[in-house]
Amino acid sequence: MRRRSKRYNEAFGKYERNTPLPLDEALGMVKQFDAAKFDETVEIVMCLGVDPKKSDQMIRGAFSFPKGIGQERSVIVFADGDQADAAKAAGALEVGGEDLVKKVADGWTEFDVAIAVPRMMRFVGKLGKVLGPQGKMPTPKSGTVTDDVTTAVSEFKAGKVEFRVDSGANVHAPVGKKSFSVEDLRANVEAFIEHIRAAKPTAAKGTYIKKVVLSSTMSPGVLVAVA
Amino acid sequence: MSRRKAGWGSVWYPPRGPPDPVTLLQYVAADVSACPRRIPFSPMSLISFIDVHKDLGGKKVLDGVTAEIHDGERIGLIGRNGCGKTTLLRMITGELEPDSGQLHRKKSLRVGYLPQQPVVREGLTTWESALEPFEELRAIEREIAEVEEAMGTADDDALAALVERQAALQERYTDAGGYQYVPRVEAALTGLGLRTEHFDRPVEKLSGGEKNRLGLAKLLLQEPDLLVLDEPTNYLDIHAVRWLEEFLRGYKSATLLVSHDRYFLDRTVIKIWEHRTGLVDAYKGNYSEFEQQREERDERQQKEFDEQQREIARQKEFIRKNIAGQKTKQAQGRRKQLERMERIEAPDSGEGDARIVFEYTGRSGNDVLRVKGLQKSFGDRTLFRDLEVELALGDRVGIIGANGTGKSTLLRILEGMETPEEGEVKVGSNVQIGYYDQEHRTLDRSKTLFESLREIVPQWSDLEVRNFMAAFLFREDEVFKNVSDASGGERARIALARIALTGSNFLVFDEPTNHLDLSSRQVLEQALIEFPGTLLMVSHDRYLLDRTVEKLLVFDGNGGVELFLGNYSRYAEKLAEREAAERRAEDERKQRERDDAKRKSAKEADARAAERKAKAKRKFSYEELETKIMETEERIESIHAEMSGEEAYRDPERMKALGEKLESTRNELAELEDEWATWG
Numbered sequence: 001m002r003r004r005s006k007r008y009n010e011a012f013g014k015y016e017r018n019t020p021l022p023l024d025e026a027l028g029m030v031k032q033f034d035a036a037k038f039d040e041t042v043e044i045v046m047c048l049g050v051d052p053k054k055s056d057q058m059i060r061g062a063f064s065f066p067k068g069i070g071q072e073r074s075v076i077v078f079a080d081g082d083q084a085d086a087a088k089a090a091g092a093l094e095v096g097g098e099d100l101v102k103k104v105a106d107g108w109t110e111f112d113v114a115i116a117v118p119r120m121m122r123f124v125g126k127l128g129k130v131l132g133p134q135g136k137m138p139t140p141k142s143g144t145v146t147d148d149v150t151t152a153v154s155e156f157k158a159g160k161v162e163f164r165v166d167s168g169a170n171v172h173a174p175v176g177k178k179s180f181s182v183e184d185l186r187a188n189v190e191a192f193i194e195h196i197r198a199a200k201p202t203a204a205k206g207t208y209i210k211k212v213v214l215s216s217t218m219s220p221g222v223l224v225a226v227a
Numbered sequence: 228m229s230r231r232k233a234g235w236g237s238v239w240y241p242p243r244g245p246p247d248p249v250t251l252l253q254y255v256a257a258d259v260s261a262c263p264r265r266i267p268f269s270p271m272s273l274i275s276f277i278d279v280h281k282d283l284g285g286k287k288v289l290d291g292v293t294a295e296i297h298d299g300e301r302i303g304l305i306g307r308n309g310c311g312k313t314t315l316l317r318m319i320t321g322e323l324e325p326d327s328g329q330l331h332r333k334k335s336l337r338v339g340y341l342p343q344q345p346v347v348r349e350g351l352t353t354w355e356s357a358l359e360p361f362e363e364l365r366a367i368e369r370e371i372a373e374v375e376e377a378m379g380t381a382d383d384d385a386l387a388a389l390v391e392r393q394a395a396l397q398e399r400y401t402d403a404g405g406y407q408y409v410p411r412v413e414a415a416l417t418g419l420g421l422r423t424e425h426f427d428r429p430v431e432k433l434s435g436g437e438k439n440r441l442g443l444a445k446l447l448l449q450e451p452d453l454l455v456l457d458e459p460t461n462y463l464d465i466h467a468v469r470w471l472e473e474f475l476r477g478y479k480s481a482t483l484l485v486s487h488d489r490y491f492l493d494r495t496v497i498k499i500w501e502h503r504t505g506l507v508d509a510y511k512g513n514y515s516e517f518e519q520q521r522e523e524r525d526e527r528q529q530k531e532f533d534e535q536q537r538e539i540a541r542q543k544e545f546i547r548k549n550i551a552g553q554k555t556k557q558a559q560g561r562r563k564q565l566e567r568m569e570r571i572e573a574p575d576s577g578e579g580d581a582r583i584v585f586e587y588t589g590r591s592g593n594d595v596l597r598v599k600g601l602q603k604s605f606g607d608r609t610l611f612r613d614l615e616v617e618l619a620l621g622d623r624v625g626i627i628g629a630n631g632t633g634k635s636t637l638l639r640i641l642e643g644m645e646t647p648e649e650g651e652v653k654v655g656s657n658v659q660i661g662y663y664d665q666e667h668r669t670l671d672r673s674k675t676l677f678e679s680l681r682e683i684v685p686q687w688s689d690l691e692v693r694n695f696m697a698a699f700l701f702r703e704d705e706v707f708k709n710v711s712d713a714s715g716g717e718r719a720r721i722a723l724a725r726i727a728l729t730g731s732n733f734l735v736f737d738e739p740t741n742h743l744d745l746s747s748r749q750v751l752e753q754a755l756i757e758f759p760g761t762l763l764m765v766s767h768d769r770y771l772l773d774r775t776v777e778k779l780l781v782f783d784g785n786g787g788v789e790l791f792l793g794n795y796s797r798y799a800e801k802l803a804e805r806e807a808a809e810r811r812a813e814d815e816r817k818q819r820e821r822d823d824a825k826r827k828s829a830k831e832a833d834a835r836a837a838e839r840k841a842k843a844k845r846k847f848s849y850e851e852l853e854t855k856i857m858e859t860e861e862r863i864e865s866i867h868a869e870m871s872g873e874e875a876y877r878d879p880e881r882m883k884a885l886g887e888k889l890e891s892t893r894n895e896l897a898e899l900e901d902e903w904a905t906w907g
Contacts, residue, residue: 055402121389121390128397128400132400132401133406137401
């Protein structure tokens with residue numbers, strides 16, 4: 001059986017596990033748990049009433065948190081010409097066309113987000129086997145296939161997060177760091193929940209948001225009461 | 228609600244002539260009194276047979292079968308050759324429908340069926356064939372490639388649409404496991420013993436065992452809810468059978484397998500379905516437990532039958548005596564009672580065993596077979612080279628080796644069906660070969676079983692042919708079955724019957740026990756033991772080998788063939804000893820390596836500790852140390868100079884003091900030099 005750490009077990013004793021707490025209290029609880037030796041990421045998990053096997057109930061996209069997520073992400077851009085210059089100016093880690101496609105195909109994946117201009121997608125498509133399993137394949141749905149590379153690069157660099165519903169109908173996303181104030185975290189969480197609520201597929205039946213849980217990297221989860 | 232407890236699970240009483248479609252509610256609401264028999268039915272089962280009847284070629288193959296398969300169950304289906312096991316399987320797969328009764332499948336049930344002789348599409352390589360279950364994914368791959376091709380020439384508007392299409396296809400591809408299927412195919416093939424060098428080989432060049440493995444791998448890749456295997460151990464070598472046993476024991480979904488290999492059944496199944504006289508009886512446990520339960524049941528049934536027969540005789544006697552007397556009313560009552568009595572049947576003693584005798588055509592020459600320098604390859608793969616075999620009259624030799632190592636090919640060369648690349652095969656004088664082909668290619672599929680035998684003995688009357696066939700358990704209309712419709716066991720029996728009729732003094736058999744049921748195997752064993760001629764036989768049936776052969780030709784799979792003097796058990800012992808010795812040597816080597824590594828790391832640790840100690844002792848940095856040494860050396864030189872001066876010479880006290888100072892400075896220098904040495 002999995003062994004839990006002393007800190008985890010202590011944290012577990014501080015609250016009623018199955019009782020949903022109002023958002024502020026839940027955030028306060030997560031912040032109140034003993035901290036690890038680094039600035040932990042605060043995460044949200046939402047269990048949704050959708051069937052992920054059905055394509056018309058698939059929820060995926062990208063979201064920019066109003067208060068950021070407290071970390072800069074490395075972005076590469078598949079583009080050439082003026083768009084490549086614009087991407088470089090916006091602060092992309094690497095910019096290139098077929099040469100960059102070859103580099104990634106050879107196994108270089110030390111970046112968080114890949115953005116491509118539509119014209120390059122015929123080459124980038126060949127990277128499916130490398131980027132697909134890591135969830136880094138550019139798609140128009142998540143805003144990573146776009147001609148406006150400047151905006152895309154700056155947004156994703158600042159912490160725009162891609163999300164998609166997993167096989168258990170859950171959506172995961174980081175909402176900030178433990179060092180954030182409760183107000184900032186609340187703003188991020190509320191914005192994300194609203195975004196997911198707005199993305200409700202028409203085919204979804206029954207309760208849409210079944211459960212919301214907040215946790216930090218090394219803490220237990222705290223149930224959040226959602227109206 | 229009419230629901231009662233019975234034997235295993237809940238029981239409902241459906242109405243006579245059950246409604247269609249069957250629903251649980253209809254059963255619950257059904258009229259109990261109208262029910263002809265007790266029907267086990269559980270809504271949680273994957274598949275349920277409810278009073279299923281099926282006739283094939285005028286024979287009642289299924290006669291009121293009631294049974295069900297639950298999720299996760301591993302069931303062994305046993306029964307005599309030709310009793311209808313395969314028919315039952317084909318019903319489960321949806322290939323056949325019942326004549327009456329109900330076959331209830333769980334909604335969207337995925338059944339994976341491996342027939343006795345897997346049909347593989349020719350013209351493909353092994354790899355392409357293994358990818359067939361993923362045709363949908365491969366179609367998406369092709370479509371993505373087309374979209375990307377079109378992107379090269381598209382204008383802006385078209386490009387936007389193509390990018391959307393590409394993304395949608397990518398998403399479908401990801402969701403359907405597009406990025407995982409290639410490693411999965413590779414793992415399944417290699418797990419079943421098909422090496423990477425097999426991947427490019429055309430499927431038609433695969434051996435029987437390899438085709439079976441390929442079929443099984445494809446089936447497992449589809450991850451069916453119910454795995455149906457028809458005699459999966461046929462053609463598999465001993466290692467592959469062990470692998471399959473392990474695999475099935477860890478397999479999560481339900482499995483139904485037909486097998487005549489009791490050892491395989493003992494190791495794999497948790498329930499036995501016995502198919503006899505058109506019915507299916509379920510027993511909990513593996514094959515050995517089934518045998519015990521079956522024996523107990525038969526004993527019990529025999530006892531009840533005997534008791535009932537005694538009672539019937541007593542009643543009949545009473546009726547006979549009193550029907551015309553004073554007690555006529557009583558006698559009439561008892562007669563009515565007797566008429567109404569539910570009769571207990573005597574336990575089924577089966578249809579009897581086959582009788583096989585291979586006709587011996589008389590003594591051959593002393594030298595039966597001489598094979599010299601034989602070589603055969605497929606592509607760049609050598610099956611065997613420089614093969615030497617000599618068989619003398621009365622030799623009984625078994626051939627063993629992994630699938631695809633050339634065992635059947637050797638027999639086909641002896642029979643003249645294939646030509647070797649090098650070497651010669653010399654058959655002795657007066658040698659009559661009786662060849663049994665494991666895939667029964669010697670049988671014409673368009674003929675009936677009767678005709679297949681008839682052509683061997685045209686001079687016989689129909690009655691004689693039928694009598695002969697009866698000895699091989701072909702009864703009544705079964706003899707007119709087409710070879711193409713016959714079961715694997717029936718084909719095996721007719722092929723053996725042909726050999727028995729032809730007459731021979733040298734039997735060349737390729738896996739003769741495949742498809743045969745247990746009792747037929749034993750009969751074949753006996754026939755082979757009694758055969759006075761020479762025998763050369765490929766088999767993976769270790770019991771058959773143990774009882775019938777005295778020597779073994781072992782194909783190692785790398786082109787080499789080793790002759791072993793002894794039966795299979797002796798060979799297995801030797802092999803186990805050899806493997807144990809190899810394992811011991813390997814363990815010892817590993818232990819030596821571990822000891823060496825330990826010693827080395829201990830040495831290194833000592834060295835590191837010494838270094839740490841030395842470092843801890845250091846008082847100066849390297850540069851400081853060098854300066855200090857130089858200074859000390861200069862001081863020693865100046866003391867020397869002073870001591871050689873006249874002043875010191877004249878003053879003994881001074882000289883003594885200088886001597887002491889020199890000594891202490893030298894010590895100081897020695898210490899500094901020691902420290903210097905620690906810097907390496």
